[in-house]
Amino acid sequence: MATAYFFDTNAFASLLGKGKKAVHRKRGKALKAKLRQIHDQGHLLYVPHMVQHEVERLGHYLTMTGKEPRFLQRFNRAVYSARMRKMEVTPSALNKATMLWADLMQRNLSVGNKSLEGDLLILGEVLTHTIAHDKVVVTDNVKHFEHVVDVLTVADFLAHQPA
Amino acid sequence: MAHVTESETGSASVSKRTNDATGRRVSSGTHERKASKKRLANVSVSMAETAEAQTVADRQVFDEQGMDAVLEETDALPDEVAQEIYEYLASS
Numbered sequence: 001m002a003t004a005y006f007f008d009t010n011a012f013a014s015l016l017g018k019g020k021k022a023v024h025r026k027r028g029k030a031l032k033a034k035l036r037q038i039h040d041q042g043h044l045l046y047v048p049h050m051v052q053h054e055v056e057r058l059g060h061y062l063t064m065t066g067k068e069p070r071f072l073q074r075f076n077r078a079v080y081s082a083r084m085r086k087m088e089v090t091p092s093a094l095n096k097a098t099m100l101w102a103d104l105m106q107r108n109l110s111v112g113n114k115s116l117e118g119d120l121l122i123l124g125e126v127l128t129h130t131i132a133h134d135k136v137v138v139t140d141n142v143k144h145f146e147h148v149v150d151v152l153t154v155a156d157f158l159a160h161q162p163a
Numbered sequence: 164m165a166h167v168t169e170s171e172t173g174s175a176s177v178s179k180r181t182n183d184a185t186g187r188r189v190s191s192g193t194h195e196r197k198a199s200k201k202r203l204a205n206v207s208v209s210m211a212e213t214a215e216a217q218t219v220a221d222r223q224v225f226d227e228q229g230m231d232a233v234l235e236e237t238d239a240l241p242d243e244v245a246q247e248i249y250e251y252l253a254s255s
Contacts, residue, residue: 009255016237017249024249028234036225054255058248067244074233081229115255140253 001134003162004044006126007084008119008139009054011154015078016055016071030158035082043162044133047079049089050121087125097124100148119144134163 013019014027039045059072079086097120104120119141126135126149136150138157145151152160237245 010253013249013252015233017247017252018237018240018242018245019249019253020246024253028237032230032234035230036227039225055252058251062244062248068240068248070236071248074236077229078233081226081233083225118255 001163002043004046004129004131004133004135005038005157006046006048006122006129006135006137007051008048008122008137008141008145009051010140011138011157012051012055012075012078014154016074027154027158031154032082034158034160035084038162039083041162044131045082045084046087046129047084048087048122048125049093050118050125052086054118087129089121089125090128092128093121093124095124096128097121100124115141116144123148 011031014024014031018025019027035045055075056072059075062068062071078084100120100123101117119139122137123145126137129135134150136152137145138152138154139145140153142151142153240248
């Protein structure tokens with residue numbers, strides 16, 4: 001059965017930027033090869049709307065400051081070249097994120113950080129996406145997702161062999 | 164059945180009026196605009212169908228060169244900018 005992979009914003013770090021550590025610098029090429037393998041095996045690759053928002057606001061900042069005017073073009077080219085599908089947020093996804101937030105509050109779990117707020121919206125999109133596939137989120141913020149969906153870190157995704 | 168009448172000026176060069184399907188009087192310009200809208204709507208549908216078929220066809224092949232170009236451009240970035248991008252994305 002095909003799997004639907006949903007990519008968090010941090011999964012794009014090695015494709016569009018360069019980390020200080022050598023292992024992170026090499027990850028871009030490994031990620032490209034893995035995306036191709038996953039695509040060729042017939043699995044689906046998704047970019048949630050919230051991820052597009054986080055990437056695009058960075059792109060506008062980089063354009064405004066003249067630091068990297070081609071950033072958005074590179075992001076879109078990466079998404080298109082890997083045949084990733086851009087999602088559009090729906091009212092159902094927002095409602096799901098609302099309930100997830102309330103549930104965390106009710107259980108006295110921390111909701112007051114920026115990154116978790118965004119990840120709740122990604123979770124809302126993933127959970128309400130109607131597709132008859134297994135769903136896996138690829139993210140390095142495992143704690144924000146693992147209580148609800150299957151998760152792979154970016155490093156685990158590189159070593160992962162889909163069923 | 165549509166009636167055709169002369170305009171108020173009686174000039175042959177100005178638009179004429181007819182009754183539309185609901186019996187309402189409309190100028191010939193209205194008929195032309197409606198026909199034009201219908202043509203445009205059909206063109207839009209046709210273009211959308213073509214784009215969808217193209218997208219499905221495109222999805223069948225992973226664009227190796229496109230991804231290589233993205234990585235090459237990332238490599239060519241000044242270290243300071245590339246690291247700022249990495250840190251923002253990695254922490255999101």
